[in-house]
Amino acid sequence: MKKELKLLAQLQDADLEIEELETERKEAFGNSPLTHLKKEHGALKSKLEKLKQEVTKLSLAYKKAEGELELLEQKIAGEQERLYSGTILNPKELKAINDEIASLEKLKEKREEKFLEVDIMLEELNETVALTEKAIKKKEMEIDEEEKRLKEIEERISSQVEKLREKTKKLREEIPSELLKIYDSRRLKLSRRVVASLVDGVCSGCQMEVHAEELDKILNNPDKLAICPNCQRLLLVLES
Numbered sequence: 001m002k003k004e005l006k007l008l009a010q011l012q013d014a015d016l017e018i019e020e021l022e023t024e025r026k027e028a029f030g031n032s033p034l035t036h037l038k039k040e041h042g043a044l045k046s047k048l049e050k051l052k053q054e055v056t057k058l059s060l061a062y063k064k065a066e067g068e069l070e071l072l073e074q075k076i077a078g079e080q081e082r083l084y085s086g087t088i089l090n091p092k093e094l095k096a097i098n099d100e101i102a103s104l105e106k107l108k109e110k111r112e113e114k115f116l117e118v119d120i121m122l123e124e125l126n127e128t129v130a131l132t133e134k135a136i137k138k139k140e141m142e143i144d145e146e147e148k149r150l151k152e153i154e155e156r157i158s159s160q161v162e163k164l165r166e167k168t169k170k171l172r173e174e175i176p177s178e179l180l181k182i183y184d185s186r187r188l189k190l191s192r193r194v195v196a197s198l199v200d201g202v203c204s205g206c207q208m209e210v211h212a213e214e215l216d217k218i219l220n221n222p223d224k225l226a227i228c229p230n231c232q233r234l235l236l237v238l239e240s
């Protein structure tokens, strides 16, 4: 019985190791910032799209303001040409042209202010676009790194679990089916550990001392399956 129980204890160790690895895998994926990173990346992308639409709009306003300014300059130049052409001699008419030039110059000043405003806004907007693009690249790098990290964890755990499953498969072939039945059904009931060792009359599963009378029975019947009267674990008797 001792040999079979030793194999069963090995099976239990492998099963527990598999459980721990599965928990590690679950936690690694559950605690991963990947979902959050992807959400942030998506938000930055849509921010960039809106900014680019804004740039397009503002660029049109810039071109319009530029065109308006050019037109005004042409008008002023035309009036000045008329003024100095020498063909107009009537003082009233000359004054009218001068007044027209003055009002056009005033308008030009206003247009120039507006043009400058648009120019500054466009420059600021382009800076924000550049910063957002940089932030997107950084986020993409973070996502890549996290995906790589998770992939490594997944590969490591998968290969370890696969090896352990092969081991448990081989062990199960060597363990009598009656014992396996007891092990499998008790694994569901007892939390995790089914096989415990008995050292100096103390069960390693519950840390309780086995009653002297019961202990005698166990020690005198090495071929009988020993069960801890306290925690019901299967007992592997070890020499102290």
Ligand SMILES: [Zn+2]
Binding pocket: 196, 203, 204, 205, 206, 207, 208, 228, 229, 230, 231, 232, 233
């Ligand atoms: Zn016990």
